[in-house]
Amino acid sequence: MGLSILDWIVFKNPMANEYYPFGDMYNLPYEIGYKLSEIILGFVAWFLNLFVHDNLWSQWLVSDVVMNVLAIILLVVVIFGVGFIVNLTMIWEERKILGRLMDRRGTQIGPLGYFQCLGDGLKTFMKENIAPKAIDKKIYWWGLALVIGTSVLLACMVPLSGRWFIADYKVGLLILFGMFALAPFLILCAGWAQNNKFSLIGGMRAAELMISYEVPMLIILATSCLLAGAYGINDLVQFQNDHLWFVIPEIIGFFTFFVCAIAESERVPFDLSEAEAELVEGWQTEYAGMKWGLIMLADYFRGYVACAFIVLLFLGGWAMPFAGTDTWYAEIWFLFKVCAVFAAFVWARGAFPRVRTDQIINIGWRVLMPLSILNLVVVVAIKLMGWM
C-alpha cells in the first residue's frame, strides 16, 4: 500500500466482498454504503498510514469485515434516510393538496412550503413532554416504542426496486403484512395503558377496525399472490411486468384494497381510533410533546407502506411499461407511483367525513368482504382458464 490516497480508496466491487450479505443479488444502497465506508475507512487508514507505514490498523480498517460492517450500517442509514425524505415529501404533498382542495394555500415555509414539516417537527420538540402519573408505565412506553418502531421498520423493509431492498425474502409480502397488521394490537395496548377513557375507547376502536378490514385485505393479498404464483415481491413485480398490471384483472380488488389500505393506515375517513371530534385525540391523548410528533410521523410511514402495497400489488411496482423492471430510474418511478396513490388518499380525506364504528364494520363485512371474495373468484377463473 502506497502513500497515495488512491491506493486506499479503490472502489472495489462490493459484490466481490467476502461477506457480501445479499448473495448474488445486486444491492444499490449497499453499494452506496460500501463506497461511503470505503471513502471513510480508506481515508482514516491512509491517514494512519502516513505516520506508521504499513501498520496493521490500516490494513484492518480496509479489510472486508470492517468494510462490510460499516457498509451495512450505512445501508440502513441510507434506506432510512430515503424513507424519511419520502415521508416528509408525502406530508408536504398532503398538506399542499389538501390546501388546494380546501381553497387555501397550504404550507408556506421554504420552497413551495417544503420545509414546513421540519419547522413543525422543531416546534413539537419544544413542547413539554408530559407523561401522566397513573399510567401503566411499561406498556405505555413499550407500546409507543413499538408502534413507532414497527412503522419505521416497515417503511425500511419496502423494496423500492429490484436493487433497493434491505433483505430479499421469498415471502416478503407476508412478512410486510404481518408487521403492518401488528399496529392495532399495539394501539390497543397503548390506549389501555394510558388510563384515560378516550384512549381506551380509541384503542378499542382500533381493534374493532382491525377485524373489519384486515380479513378482506388479506384475501386480496392472497389473491394477488395466487395470480402471480409467488409471495416474493420481486416475483410479483416481475410477473406484472411480464403479463399485465394486476389493476386490470383485479379491478374490484384494487378498489377494495384501496379502501382497506386507508383504514389500515388510520387516515380520514377511517381514523376512528383518533377521531378528534369525539375522542379528543383518541389513543394518542396522553402522548404529549415529541411522542405525539413521532406517532404522527409513524402514521405517515404507515401511509407510505399502504401506498407501496397498492403499487406493488396492483400497479406493477417499479415496472415501467415497455422498459421493464431494470431501468436506472426504477426507484424514482416507484416512489412517483407511491406519491400518486397517496394523492388519492389525500383526495379521499378531503372529500369524505369520518365514518362511524358501526358503519365501518358494516362496510367491512357487507361490502368489502363479498367484494374481495368476488375478486378471488374472478382471479381463480382467470387462472383456471389459463389467461394469465
Added chain:
Amino acid sequence: MPYKMLDKYPKKFRGTGIITPMWASLRRTFLSTIHRSMTIMYPYEKEWVPDNYRGRPGLIFDRCLGCGICVRACPTTCIELVEVADDDGNMVKRPQVNVGRCMMCGYCAEYCPVNAMTTTTDYELAEFSRKDLIYDPRRLAFEGTNEMMEVHLEEHLLSNLAKGVTDQPTAFYKTDRPVLEEKKCISCMKCSKVCPVEAIEMVVVGKNDKGRDIKHPKIDGEKCVSCENCVIACPKSALKIEEVL
C-alpha cells in the same frame, strides 16, 4: 313560495353516493391551483376595508370642542378628557382613548356633535405594552380621515313624523337644550365656566336682599351642543336637559 331545496332532498337520500363529493373536491383542487385560492396571505397582503369600517376611533383635533359627549356615550368608559396644548399653545381638553378597552362600537363618532370623533379603518392595534394602547389626542388623529369616516346622526322626531314631515333629520345635539329651574339657581356661575362652546351667558335678572346681582344662565340655543356639562356641574340640580321628541 315553495321550498327551494327540501323538495330536491326529501326524506330518503338519493345522492350519487361517493362520486359527487370526489368530483366536486377534485374540481375545486384544479380551480384553486389554476386561479388564486380564496385565502389572502395576511401580513403581506391585506383585506381591503371600506371607509366606513369601524376600526379604532380617530380624532380631528381642530374640530373637537372638548365637550365630553363621547366620554359619557362610551359603553366601556375607555375615553377620558385630558389637557393638551393645541396649535397655538393654549391648553384645551381633548379625548384620550384607551384602545385596550375600546370595543369599536363607534358610539363616540356617532354622538359627536361636530363630527370630530371619527371611525377609522385602522384595525392593526397590537402593541407591546398596555401603556402603548392608550392613544393620546394627537395620536388619535388618523392620516387618511375622509368624510366617509364620519358618522352622521340622523334622527327623526316622532312629532315630525306624525305631522308627515320626513325630510328634517335632526339629532339630540340640535334639539335637546338645558332648561333652568329658576328657583333653585344660586348664581354660582359654574355652568358658564364648564360650557365648552360658551353658550351660557350669565344675565342679571335682579338684585337680592344684600344688593348683589342675581345672575341666571341664559343658554344660547344656536351654540349649545347638549353636552350636559352644565347639568352635571350644577350644584343645586337647577338645570336639566329637556328632550324634544
Added chain:
Amino acid sequence: MTEEMIQAPSYEDVNKLISEKFGEKVVFRTSTKKNVKAINEKRRIFLSTDRDTILELCTYIHDVLNFEQATSVCAVDYIDRVQIVYHLTNYFTGIVIEITVDLPADDLHIPSVALIWEGANWHERETYELFGVIFDGHPKLERLLTPQSYEFFPFRKSYKLRGSE
C-alpha cells in the same frame, strides 16, 4: 285529563276558558300599548295569579289549552317582593301567555312547573341560583351557572356591583 284538549285556542277562547275555570283567582291585566304589533293582533295575554293557583293554572294551560312550551321562567326582584314571570307559548296560534306571581320577600317558595314542561327545568334552576327562589317539587334544584360554593344570590338587588358602570 278530564277536559278535552283544544289544539289551537283563539285569544277569546283562552280568556273565556281561564276566567270561567279560575274565576277571581286569576287577574287579567290589559296592556295600554297601541303600537306594538303582537298586542294589537291579540297574541299576548297577561295574567296575574298567586302561588297556590299557579300549578293548577299551568296544568290547565298545558293540558287543555295546549300551550306546549314554557318559553321562559324568570324572577324580578322588586325589593319588597319577588315576582316570578312565566311566558308560555302555543305553537298553533303563536299566543304568548304571561303569568306573574308575586312572592313575599321573606318566603320565596313556589311550586315547580318543571314536571309539566321539561323546558322550564333549567329556567327554574337558574332563577333559584340567581334569586334564591325555591321551586318546590323541582327534580334537581342545584346551582347551574355559578359555583356550588356560592352562598349568596347575585341577581338580587341587595347584591351591589362594584364600580359605577
Added chain:
Amino acid sequence: MVEERMNTDKMWITMGPQHPFSHGLWTLRVHADGEIITDAEPEIGYLHRGWEKECENRTYAKIIPMADRLCYSASMTWSHVFCKVAEEALDIEVPERAQYLRVIADEICRIQSHLMWLAAVGTDLGNLTVFLWALREREFFLDLNIRLCGQRLTTNYPRIGGVRNDMPYYFERDCMRCVERFETVGLPEIMKLATDSSPFVGRMQGIKYLTAKDVANWGVTGPAMRGCGVDYDVRRDDPYDAYGEIDFEVPVLNKNNPKGGDAYDRFLVRLEEMYQSCEIIRQAFQKLQSIPKEAPSRVKVPRCIPAGTHMAKIEDPRGESIMYLVSDGTEKPWRLKVRSPIFVNVSSSKHMVDGVRIADVPAIMAMIDMCLGETDR
C-alpha cells in the same frame, strides 16, 4: 393496581370543557356502556358573565353593543331583540325603511350564522373541507356586514327607534350579487360534499329520532324543533318588523310523522332556511324600492323608558330569543331577562344523546348549533 382504579362496568366520560366537539366551554358528562350512552348530564356556567346584572347598571343605548356580544355569530339578532323590547316599552313603531333594513341585516346574519354552523358540522363529522368552504362563503356575507354597519361580527346596527345608518351606496347591488352567487354557486358546491355524499349523510341519517311532542315539551326551538315536526316560526306566527309583509316558507320536516325527525332532518331544515333567507333578502329589497331613499330610518327616542314590563321575541338563527324588560322610569333598566334558545336546547341534550353512540354525540349536538356566550350570559 390498575384494575382497582378502573371501573370496567360503565364509565362516566367527561366531554368538555376542552373537548373538540363542544363549541365553547361546556361539559357533557355521559355515562357510557362501552360506546352506548345510557345517561348524560350537561354542565354549563364556565362563561357566566352576569350579563343581565351588568345591564342593570347601564343606560339603554349602551346595552346595544353589549347585546351584540351575547353570541358571536348572531349578534345582529340579539341587538335587534333588545331594540325591539325597548321600542315596545316606549310604545313606538320604527319607520318602515328601518324595518326592512333590519330584516335584511337579520337575514344576512342568519345566513352567516348558519354557514358557521355548517362549518362546525363539517369539523364535527371529520370533513375539514366543508369547514373551509363554508367559511369561505361566510366571508362574503361578513363583507356585506362591513359595508352595511362597519364591522364583521359585532354589528351594533339596530338602534332603539331604527337603525344606525341607512344602507350605503351600491349595497343593494352588492348584496344581491352576493346572494345570487351564494344560491347558485356557493351553497350547491358545499352541498355536493354534504347532502350528496353518502358517508356524510350516513353519519346523520337515523340518528336519534325526536318526536314533535317531546321537542316542544323540552322547549327546544329553532331549526332543531322544525326538523322534528313542530311548525312554528316567530317570523311567521308572531311577525315582528317587516316580516309580516314578506312571503316566505318556513321549512318544516316530518310535520305529521309520529316518529319525529332525525339529525339529518334537522340538518336539511337549516340548509333550506339559508335559501329562504336569500329569498327574504330579495323580497325586502324589492319592497324597499317603493320607499324613497330619503325616508327616515331612525326616530329620536327619549333616554328614559316609562315604567312597566315588556317582552319581545325574535327568531334567532338558533331558535326563539326573548328579552323581558322591567323598566322603572329611569334611564337604566330595572331588570333585563334574556331567554336564550341554546340555554334551553342544551338542557334537553340530556335526552337527545340518550341511547346513541359516542360517535353520534357530535352529530347530534352540532344540530343545535351551540353558542356559549348566550347560554351562560
